[in-house]
Amino acid sequence: MRTSFLVFAVLVCACTKHNPDSCCTSDPxxxxxxxxxxxxxxxxKVCNSFGTCVASECVSSADCQNPALPVCIDQQCVATCTMDxxxxxxxxxxxxxxxxxxxxxxxxxxxxxxxxxxCDTHTNTCRSCSADADCASGVCLEATGTCAGDGQVVFVxxxxxxxxxxxxxxxxxxxxxxxxxxxxxxxxxxxxxxxxHLATSVTFTNFVGYVDGENTVISDDNLVQWxxxxxxxxxxxxxxxxxxxxxxxVTLFDSxxxxxxxxxxxxxxxxxxxxxxxxxxxxxxxxxTNSTVxxxxxxxxxxxxxxxxxxxxxxxxxxxxxxxxxxxxxxxxQAGAEPAVVLLPGLTAGVTGAIEFNTLMNHASAVAAGPxxxxxGGATPMITSNILAWNSAVTPTCATQYSLYDKALxxxxxTGNIAGDPATFFTNLTGNDFHLATASPAIGAADPNIASPxxxxxxxxxxxxxxxxxxxxxxxxx
Numbered sequence: 428m429r430t431s432f433l434v435f436a437v438l439v440c441a442c443t444k445h446n447p448d449s450c451c452t453s454d455p456x457x458x459x460x461x462x463x464x465x466x467x468x469x470x471x472k473v474c475n476s477f478g479t480c481v482a483s484e485c486v487s488s489a490d491c492q493n494p495a496l497p498v499c500i501d502q503q504c505v506a507t508c509t510m511d512x513x514x515x516x517x518x519x520x521x522x523x524x525x526x527x528x529x530x531x532x533x534x535x536x537x538x539x540x541x542x543x544x545x546c547d548t549h550t551n552t553c554r555s556c557s558a559d560a561d562c563a564s565g566v567c568l569e570a571t572g573t574c575a576g577d578g579q580v581v582f583v584x585x586x587x588x589x590x591x592x593x594x595x596x597x598x599x600x601x602x603x604x605x606x607x608x609x610x611x612x613x614x615x616x617x618x619x620x621x622x623x624h625l626a627t628s629v630t631f632t633n634f635v636g637y638v639d640g641e642n643t644v645i646s647d648d649n650l651v652q653w654x655x656x657x658x659x660x661x662x663x664x665x666x667x668x669x670x671x672x673x674x675x676x677v678t679l680f681d682s683x684x685x686x687x688x689x690x691x692x693x694x695x696x697x698x699x700x701x702x703x704x705x706x707x708x709x710x711x712x713x714x715x716t717n718s719t720v721x722x723x724x725x726x727x728x729x730x731x732x733x734x735x736x737x738x739x740x741x742x743x744x745x746x747x748x749x750x751x752x753x754x755x756x757x758x759x760x761q762a763g764a765e766p767a768v769v770l771l772p773g774l775t776a777g778v779t780g781a782i783e784f785n786t787l788m789n790h791a792s793a794v795a796a797g798p799x800x801x802x803x804g805g806a807t808p809m810i811t812s813n814i815l816a817w818n819s820a821v822t823p824t825c826a827t828q829y830s831l832y833d834k835a836l837x838x839x840x841x842t843g844n845i846a847g848d849p850a851t852f853f854t855n856l857t858g859n860d861f862h863l864a865t866a867s868p869a870i871g872a873a874d875p876n877i878a879s880p881x882x883x884x885x886x887x888x889x890x891x892x893x894x895x896x897x898x899x900x901x902x903x904x905x
Contacts, residue, residue: 450474452501473502488529489516498529524551544574559641565595566617568637569663570680570698575615575637581608584619602629602638609636618643618665625651631675633657640665640682655693668704672711684722690729735884735901738767746771750780750808753881756861756901757785762793764817766801770808770825779808784873784881784889786814786861786901788849794835795819800827812873812880814861814900816849829874831899845872852900862902869899 507527555572562574614636829843
């Protein structure tokens with residue numbers, strides 16, 4: 428009898444004694460685990476979601492080094508966050524997204540940097556602005572991807588009035604008046620609306636700032652023109668005519684130049700734009716990049732960079748100076764096409780520089796009236812790694828090397844020059860897809876002596892893959 432009592436007592440004690448590895452932190456959790464009330468762990472341990480005391484793993488998410496368990500909650504590294512505070516300590520990702528990931532942002536208010544004011548809802552990262560609607564001020568400076576501040580903008584609208592300070596609520600009417608309202612800090616002139624009429628010429632003298640539109644097409648009267656004399660100006664989202672640069676540094680971005688432009692000194696940069704009007708540069712520096720060119724370019728002693736452009740049915744003529752003409756597509760559809768590029772002797776020196784990695788294609792059925800690149804007099808640039816499918820039987824006037832010709836002409840002399848059928852060169856010749864065909868003879872046949880080939884028409888680094896030989900033409904094979 429005594430023995431049975433002792434066994435019963437031992438069993439009762441065993442059932443009621445607390446297991447030191449069991450714990451709970453809330454009444455619902457305690458009830459689920461069969462514990463009478465909140466039960467803490469011994470010092471140095473924490474209660475996990477299974478009601479077990481385990482060693483502490485972290486103080487903040489900075490302590491969680493396993494990419495699969497990046498978040499610190501209740502001193503344990505777990506897979507997902509539930510609130511922003513859970514992301515404390517994770518560099519560059521202080522906010523908790525709806526999917527439980529710690530991210531850079533979940534809304535625009537968390538993107539405070541001027542250079543990246545917009546929260547991309549797909550990647551939860553802060554990015555630059557790309558449209559006026561991205562910015563609280565209603566003005567995105569697309570060339571830099573930054574939002575203009577409220578106090579930075581002078582507003583112009585055709586129906587406005589030339590009084591006051593040209594605010595968003597009360598814009599002025601003319602660019603001439605708007606210029607008078609600019610200052611060192613108030614340096615953005617924003618043209619409101621998709622059309623604007625320029626009734627009188629406007630001169631920007633030593634203006635440093637921006638002229639920005641809303642994909643605005645600007646019309647003007649005869650003899651009316653824009654003149655930029657000194658200063659540094661970026662023009663974006665504007666289609667304009669009668670454009671003159673005299674000693675200024677002007678950038679035309681995401682815009683269109685519709686009629687002839689004259690340049691004397693200074694630097695003119697046309698970037699991600701349409702050049703429909705011609706450019707005549709008598710002095711200064713000219714850069715045309717990432718653009719569509721349907722107007723002629725003519726320079727005299729102007730250092731010129733023509734890079735990653737689509738040039739259609741026009742002639743580019745360079746008389747003196749240094750040229751960098753690379754990674755462009757020159758396309759002609761005209762019967763008896765003229766040369767795409769003409770290099771002339773300058774007044775005091777020849778044309779130097781390089782013409783490389785271009786694709787020059789003449790679709791006309793008639794044989795071209797001249798070679799694709801015509802060198803005259805003192806023109807001595809390096810001409811290499813171009814596809815010259817110009818359907819021309821005219822003997823080249825330029826020394827070329829490592830270039831791919833069509834068979835309209837006997838292969839000219841020059842190191843590395845080759846010839847073939849254009850039908851084998853490209854992915855889709857008739858569809859103007861000038862990516863290289865899988866077995867294109869251009870692949871790996873470019874000049875191996877160029878230490879740092881420029882990126883291709885789409886910005887792809889050459890050579891691709893790294894360590895291989897670069898490809899001839901505007902496109903690097905992928």
